[in-house]
Amino acid sequence: MAAEIVAALADAVVVTGLDRQVLSANRAAAELFGRPLDDLPGTPIDDLVAVAERQHVAEREHRAVEGEEQRYETKIVGAGGDERVVDVSTTPLVVEGELLGTVATLRDVTEEKHAQDTLARSEARYRNLFESASDAIATFDANGRFTTFNHAAEIISGYRREELVGQWFAPMLPDDELPKALAHFQKALSGETGLFETSFYRKDGDVRTIQVTYSTPRLDEEVLCVIRDVTEQKMLQEQLIQSEKMSAIGQLVSGVAHELNNPLAGISAFAQLLLSEKRFPPDQRTAAEMIYAEARRASRIVQNLLTFARQHKPERTPTSVNQVLDDTLELRGYELRVRGIDVQRDYDEQSPETMADAHQLQQVFLNLITNAEQAMERAERDQQRLTIRTRRSGDLIRIEVEDTGPGIPPNLLERIFNPFFTTKPTGSGTGLGLSISLGIVREHEGRIWAENATQSGARFVIELPIVAPRPTGEFQSTPASQPVTDRLHVLVVD
Known part of the structure; x- marks a missing residue:
């Protein structure tokens, strides 16, 4: 009866003696090995097992003979040489107290194993895509709690995945x-797909702008979100808009400056005529001198505005750093006075000229001075002071712009030159000023850094190499200027 049951089993059954040769097998075993049933008895087990698996199977059988039931996976070889993967369960065969060999039950799992391997490769492929994606990918359950979180999401958020999985997204x-x-x-839970833009808090408190594309893998159960950080893109758009505004302002300034130049030239000319009159009373002469000086000052401011507003090709010429600083301060003179900021110029008058692009340097100085103004505006002090200092240090010119504002948090000193990084309120800055300044200074083979002043406030330091002009040949001598006489002159203004 037992033999009939074994013969009818769907799983292959093989009885092996202590010499590791087949004693008997059922029809399922014959079909599995692709051999006639009568040929199996006397066949060595090694002839039925793949070469690479023979040692493994021998060890398992040895343990079974010692009384330990074995469950394992191996590969067998059919008559045609094809290999099949089987699950094996082996127990010792004991009859009337005598150990005769082992009984092994084999189940063909080749197709199942192939399906598992295919699924594993597919999962590995998609896991690799998931983890290597440049956009953040996260899934949420129906309650809005994180369920999965890829590496890009860790970078964008600053959180490790174990910190967020299981947490609600709302506090971010x-x-x-x-x-x-x-x-x-x-909408996503109900099966809709869509896209929206929002902002969130990183772990370090930084606010970033993100674009979220969502879909629903399982209706009412799970939401999949692909998240892209568009902070820099948004800032670039704002910078482009700002650039367009500045371009329009530049054109406006150019037109206004030309309109102002004509009356200013007339004022200067008539003031000179008055000063040339010897019979002019002293008190009136003093007033005329003031008119002339202020007209000349206004003319210089207009010229500085024109120079700053125009586009210039990068061009290095012998440049006095002190003069560029003075021109820049003249542009900001009114704002500094209105804000009650005392400007202290501490120049090294012996500092030599260096080959530099004066227009680019003026942009750097204007950025630093404007930043100092805005920093001091936030500080609670009765008297604010802006100190501009220049010194020659060996083969370098050192420029310092120091304010009496609140200073810079130490943890931000290394980040303030990063593009788009700003500590100003939203809409008050693009975060590009210091980054552009860094690029300009580096183009001049110099260095720029920030530090906190000894008492209070911040200090920006620039070091530029002193580069002597290259000789370009002989120049024609310029005739000496004619000495000033008492004769009147006519000034023609176009």
Whole structure:
């Protein structure tokens, strides 16, 4: 009866003696090995097992003979040489107290194993895509809790995945952005796909702008979000808009400056005529001198505005750093006076000229001075002071711009030159000023850094190499200027 049951089993059954040769087998075993049933008895087990698996199978059988039941996976060889993967369960064969060999039950799992391997490769492929994606990918359950989180999401958020999995997403969003995000989340759960833009808090507190594309792998159960950090893109757009505004302002300044130049030239000319009159009373002469000086000052400011507003090709010429600083301060003179900021010029008058692009340096100095103004505006002090200092240090010219504002947090000193990084309120800056300044200084083979002043405030330091002009040949001598006489002159203004 037992033999009939074994013969009818769907799983292959092989009885092996202590000499590791087949004693008997059922029809399922004959079909599995692709051999006639009568040929199996007396066949060595090694002839039925793949060469690479023979040692492994021998060890398992040895353990079974010692009384330990064995369950394992191996490969067998059919009559045609094809290999099949089987699950094996082996027990010792004991009859009337005597150990005769082992009984092994084999189940063909080749197709199942192939399906598992295919699934594993597919999962590995998609896991690799998931982890190597440049965009953040996250999934959420129906309650809005993180369930999966890729590497890009860790980078964008600053959190490790174990810190967020199981957590609700809402605390990461500003209060004014939460209703919009929840509305889109409900749409996603209902099966809709969509895209929206919002902002969120990184772990370090930095606010970033993100674009979220959502879909629903399982209706009412799971939401998949692909998240892209568009902070820099948004800032670039704002910078482009700002550049367009500045271009328009430049054209406006150019037109206004030309309109102002004509009356200013007339004022200067008539002041000179008055000063040339010897019979002019002293008190009136003093007034005329003031008119002439102020007209000349106004003319210089207009010229500085024109120079700053125009586009210039990069061109290095012998440049006095002190003069560029004076021109820049003249541009900001009114704002500095209105804000009650005392400007102290501490120049090294013996500092030589260096080959530099004066227009680019003026942009750097204007950025630093404007930043200092805005920093001091936020500081609570009765008297604010801006100190501009130049010194020659060996083969370098050292420029310092120091303010009495609140200073720079030490943890931000290394980040303030990063593009788009700003500590100003939203809409008050693009975060590009210091980054552009860094690029200009490096183009001049110099260095720029920030530090906190000894008492209070911040200090920006620039070091530029002193580069002597290259000789370009002989120049024609310029005739000496004619000495000033008492004769009147006519000034023609176009």
